[in-house]
Amino acid sequence: MDPVVQMRNIHKQFPHVKAVDGGRIDIQAGEIHALIGENGAGKSTLMRLLYGMYPLDSGTISVGGNVFSAPGYSTKEAIRMGIGMVHQEFMLVNELTVLENVILGFEPTLRGGRLDFSRAEENIGRYIEDYGLDVPLGRTVKTISVGTAQRVEIIKTLYRGAELLILDEPTAVLTPQETEQLFSILRTMRDGGKTIVFISHKLGEIMEIGDRITVMRAGKYVTTLNKKDTNPAELASLMVGREVPGDKPRVRAASTETVFSVEHLYVASDRELSTLRDVSFSIRRGEVLGIAGVDGNGQSELIEALTGLRKIQGGTARLFGRNIVGEKPRAIRAAGLGHIPEDRNVRGLNKDFTAAENLFAARIDEPRFGGWGILRKGAILGYAKNLIETFDIRPAAPEVRVAALSGGNAQKIVVAREIDAEKGFLIACQPTRGVDVGAIQAIRDTLNQAKARGVSILLVSTDLDEILTMSDRIVTLYKGRITSELVNENVNIESLGLAMMGGAQS
Amino acid sequence: MKRINPASIFNFTSIFNFIFSLLLPFVLGAIVVALLGHDPQEALRELFRGAFVGRLSLGTTLQKWVPILLTGLAFCITSQVRYFNIGVEGCFYMGALFSAGAGFLITGLPWYFHIPSCFFAGVLAGSVWAAIPGVLRVYWQVNESCSTIMFNYVAIQFAGFMIVNPWSAKSAASQTMPILPSAALSRLMPPSRANSGLFIALALYAAVFWIIRKTRLGFKMRSTGANPFFTDYMGIDSRRVVVLATALSGAVGGFAGSVETMGVYGNIIDGFSGWLAFDGMLAALISKNNLWLLPVYSFMIAALKTGALGMERFTGVPKALIDTIIAILIIFLSMDNLFRFRFHFHFPRRKSEEKAR
Structure with missing residues (x-):
């Protein structure tokens, strides 16, 4: 099959950084093409070049037989060629409804310039039905969830006539359930004839959703593989450029001495969703307690409260038996806390x-x-x-x-x-967010060594793999409350995801 | 505050831009002088002579340099913690007033005790006066640009009251009683009023520079200015640091006032300052809080102000023109992107960079 998009010999220099240094990719019609690489490998830049967001330094882009080279390629051209992109940060107007957001800039009008909402709704309804892109058209964007907002973004690009959709790390903000839903939407879209480029650095996802996989490293093209011919270990070493040792098996903590405990904690927040109510948990010596939850359910508030950076309204927090409520950050540090902020x-x-x-x-x-x-x-x-x-x-x-x-x-x-x-207690918040695979391993090893020394660790992460790999016990935080507490044995990502959404109590 | 790397300031391109920005206002000023029907060459010559030639001229320039340098320095100190301190003028008044008070109320001391006592009174008054808006800002979120402006007026009116009522010299002009000879700073270049306060001021400048770069307090201040979230999280109380910075700034501002009283006027006259601290603030602003450049700019402003007097006296060109030139200068120096000429030694690479932007 002929590729619908060919990028050849792409170079892009930013001040101080050569973002893409000899990039190439062949995208075939009707496939889900995964583009992977570590942070800073140039995957997003390559795709933004395809979408015309930056001018090319050199190289050629051919889309459906039309060849473009260095200057003279723009977003306008890209949209005309049927390319659409869903960015990591959503570009939606919070105050407008979903429907208004989708048609913004491409509004169907009646005579006299009035907006033809019913025709718009009809047009959009087609995508909703065909691809299972379930969105409430009448709600304002600020009231919908992140997963829904992402579907709105997808509809928006489809509405603008996209045949090829680029999704830039779409799962970073989603729960496992939402991810599953997104994947089934993507598969339906592919079967309906759309072409999808899926940017990610999560190998598990790539193996699940990708048909073909292009690997980039340090701005350079490495290789393109069929999914069925490869495996996660091979992809990891291609991404990093060397063998990556896996996580070592977790060592359970044996001590029963409680180092840190929180009882009936109440903390105010600007947002209702993240106001902490009646939060209690405790951590033993040498234990890792994972706090799982979708970003924005009170994790930041909890950490700020426990480290003295935010006012605690009620409840107690004890570190080595000493109540730290109302103490200043310096005093809490002196009492033994180390804190890797989010x-x-x-x-x-x-x-x-x-x-x-x-x-x-x-x-x-x-x-x-x-x-x-x-x-x-x-x-x-x-x-x-x-x-x-x-x-x-x-x-x-x-x-x-x-x-x-x-x-x-x-x-x-x-x-x-x-x-x-730290002197015995460490709060680690998203300790490996936005770092490359090599550093992730080094940081996790460091934390595990600290644990082996008897340091208690409160691990807060939205990366469930990290929670499951590192934690001895897991509590889930949902809308500012603790919805479940699990011992990390036989917990899988699905049951954890369900608990995160306040579903199953265990 | 960005870390200032001397190498990056003193390179060829930036020196060229700097000189260009300095010269252009003079060219424009010369055009205005010509339009007014005067000889620009003569005006510039008299401007230069008025600022530098002869003991009186040079001495007056040095005398005016001290308060501009110090008030500029006071402004720079608070800028380290991202606190926009318009209140140096108030501290300047408080410093002048209280060292005047100490200068004639305390009697019977030898000069080597009396002079430090007067400085102490001025410095203390200035730092307390500056710390109040600082406290208001960090604990009650009162915007400092409003409160410091108001504190200026309160200080000026308070000084006016003290000058006219309890401490009045009861003479025709509203001024306080003169300070005792034991509190007066020695004159350097009579008949000008340049005084030994100059040396203390330069020492103070060096000391503040050193505090900011080398001490624990300076580190905390720079850290608070660069990232208050980081600073708090490190266990450093950024609010306390801001208050300390305002107090230090006020101390320097108060010291500047003390030098005016003890070195220049010998007492304090109502309205003696004429918003002098704002010249200091301008010097700080155009040097972008770069402590290396501050002495240069403050000296330049002092020289222009002094030279303007001579220019007016000998050529009839109004000295208000100099304020115009200073204003134009400030505009050019603040628009540093306007004249950012780049010297291209590697054309091809530069081009690609340009495009990337």
Whole structure:
């Protein structure tokens, strides 16, 4: 079969980064083509080039026999050729209804310029029926769930005449159930003749949904494979460029000593969904407690409350028997807490500062870093060098600005600092979000080593694989309440997903 | 606050842009002078002579440099924590007022005790005055640009009251009693009013520079300015850091006022400042809080202001023109993208970069 889209020899330079360096892809009509690679491998950029969002530096794109080269290719052209893209961040107007969002810019009108809503509804109804894209047309976008908003985005691109849909990491924001639903929609669409490009770095998903798979690494094309000729281990090593050791089997914690406990915790939030109500749990010495839940169900509020960054309205939280409610972040740190925050770019790091400054900041008031208020540069650099070596942070230069580091190495700085700061209790929030496969393994190993030393870890993650791999016990957080508590034995991703949605109580 | 890398400031391109931005306002000023019917060459010559030639001119420039440098420095300190401090003028008044009070109320001290006491009074008054809006901002979310402006007026009116009533010299002009000789700073270049406050000011500038770059407090301030979320999460109380920064800023502002009283006027006259701290703020703004550039710009503003007097006296070109030139200068220096000429040594690569943008 002839490819409907051919991209050849694609180059794209951003300031400081060569995002795509010799990219290619052949997409055949009526297939689900998975495009995989680590973060920063250039997959999104390649597809944005196909959608005409950036001008090409060099290379050719051929769509259905029309060949375009470096300049003179734009989004307008792409849409005309039947290409549509669903971005990671949805581009919807919150205040408008679903229907209005879909037709925005392409409104069918009656005579005199009035909008013809009934015709619009008719047109859209076709997609809803054909592909099972169930959306409430009359609701405003701000009241619908993330999964629904994604379906709205898909309808929007279809409505604009897309024959080829690009989905950029569509499952990152979905629960397992929503993912399943999305996959069945995608399959129906493929069987109905649409072509789909599915960008992801999750191997499990790729193996489930992809027909053919193109692997990219460091901006370069690696290979294209048929799904039936490959396996996750091979894909992983192709993505990373070397063998990736898998997760080691989990070691159960034996101690019965309670290190941290929360009882009847109430915490206010700006949003109803994430207001914490009556949250209780406890963690034993050397145990990993996973908190599973869809983003925005109160995880951030819980962490901020427990680390002293947000006011607790009621309940108690005890660390080593000491009530930390109302304490300042410094006091809680002193009581033994280390905290890997959920977003390294907001809280975890000061990007304009150097690696050394970021590493020592939690210990700034220790006398060894300066007497009489004067900082000792030598002591700071020595301390940083030590951590950089232990945690294999690259480049091994304490005076390099953090903004210049890769996501994985920036996150390693956060992990290094917090592992070094904790005295028995660590809160790890999305510890491997947005980092490459190699760094994910290194960070998980670090956490497991801490656990083996007897450190208790509260692991908050929206990545269920991570929760299931790392945790001894799991609690699910849904709409600010704990909906279930599971011992991590024979728990699978489906039952966990169900519990996350407040479904099954176990 | 971005980390300032000296190498990146002092490269060829930026120096060219800098000089260009400096020269253009003078060219425009010369055109205006010509339009007014004066000789631009003569005006510029007198401007230069008025600022630098002779003890009086140079001394006056140095004398005016001190408060502009210090108030600019005060503004830069709070900018480190992203606090827009328009209230330096108020601290300047409070510093001047209280060191004047200490200057004539405390008697019988030798100069080496009296002068520090007067400075202490001024510095304390300034820092308390600046810390109040700081506290209001961090604990009660009162916007500092509003409160500091209001605090300026309160300080000026309060000083006016003290000058006219309890501390009045009871002379025709509204001014306080003169400070005792033991509180006066020595003059450097008579007949100008340049005084030894200049050296203390430069020392203070160096000290603040050092505090910001090398000390724990400075690190906390820079960290708070760069990312308050990070700072709080590190266990550093960013609100306390902001209050400390405002107090430090007020101390420097108050010190500037003390130098005016003890070195320049010998007492305090109602309305003596004429919004001087705003010249300092301008110097800070055009140097983009870069502490390396602040002395240069504040000196330039002081020289222009001083030279303008000579220019007006000898050529009849109104000194208001200099304010226009300063204003144009500020506009050009703030529009740093307008004259960002790039020197292309590698044409092909540059082109592709340009396109990527």
